[in-house]
Amino acid sequence: MRLLFLGDVMGRAGRTAVCETLPKLRKDWRLDFVVVNGENASSGHGLTTAHAELLLKAGADCLTLGDHAFDQRDMLQYIEKEPRILRPLNYAKTAPGSGARLFEAPGGRxxxxxxxxxQVFMKRPFSDPFSALETVLRTHPLGASAAASIVDIHCEATSEKMAVGHFCDGRASLVVGTHTHVPTADAMILSGGTAYLSDAGMCGDYDSVIGMEKEEPLRRFITGMQKNRFTPARGPATLSGVYVETDDRTGKALRIDPVRVGGRLQQSGPGGAG
Incomplete structure (x- = not known):
């Protein structure tokens, strides 16, 4: 299977990049399944119903969220109606929606x-991600009920992301980190056959401070004082993520390529640079 995962969509610039670019990528790269992290798509804070529908219409098969899952109140109701949107498995037990799901792909797969x-360096003490993932991976074994498996580990510490990658090795097709908005250069296939990347980066304007206009973050770093709200940067956005090809029999990864399309970062993808 040909899988594409796109990192945190950041504000209007990120939404525009996904809506303008993803349909062409689906066709040119013959993608079977696309996951997009949309938790910052609405002004950098959560995801509205309207923006979720835009990203799904652009070609996302599934939208993941994160620690800002319910910053937009309408998501509390909409996530119960729209099965293609996932919030974290280990969010509050009373949270609406689901943290994992089997989706249909071409060919009945x-x-x-x-x-x-x-949990590390996050503002709120979420429950153990390892035990939450263990239950899901055992319920839907790779190469059996799941032809491919994608795990989005949304956290701050690269060490924790790496630990999750090794924990899932051989049981997931791809483990990819989100949340920090900075793409890492460690794309690899682990010894058990799981493709891994510490952070997919963001779909947003990189002439910024992790997607926000530079002035206010700089003021706060330099003076320690707050003057204005953070505002998402609106310049040309780079589509950042990762492309993975899997073995049709085992579901394990055969290939992994970082994806950088448009904007300020060096462009790359399954066809190589350019």
Whole structure:
């Protein structure tokens, strides 16, 4: 299978990049399944119903969220109606929606998508991501009920993301980190056959401070004082993520390529640079 995962969509610039670019990528790269992290798509804070529908219409098969899952209040109701949107597995027990689901892919194949929140350096003490993922991976074994499995680990610490990658090795097609908005250069296939990347980066304007206009973050770093709200940067956005090809029999990864399309970062993808 040909899988594409796109990192945190950041504000209007990120939404525009996904809506303008993803349909062409689906066709040119013959993608079977696309996951997009949309938790910052609405002004950098959560995801509205309207923006979720835009991203799904653009070609996302599944939208994952994160620690800002319910910053937009309408998501509390909409996530119960829209099965293609996932909040973290280890969010509050009373939270609406689901943290993992099997999705239909071409040819009758099933794709498992799961998301968990990390605990290290996060503002709120979420429950253990490892035990949450263990239950899901055992229920939907790779190469059996799931032809491919994608795990979005949404957390701050690269060490925790790496630990989750090794924990899932051989049991997931892809483990990819989100949340920090900075793409890492460690794309690899682990010894058990799981493709891994510490952070997919963001779909947003990189002439910024992790997607926000530079002035206010700089003021706060330099003076320690707050003057204005953070505002998402609106310049040309780079589509950042990762492309993975899997073995049709085992579901394990055969290939992994970072994706950088448009904007300020060096462009790359399954066809190589350019």
């Amino acid at each position: 099933k794709v498992l998508v799961a998301q968990a929140l990390g």
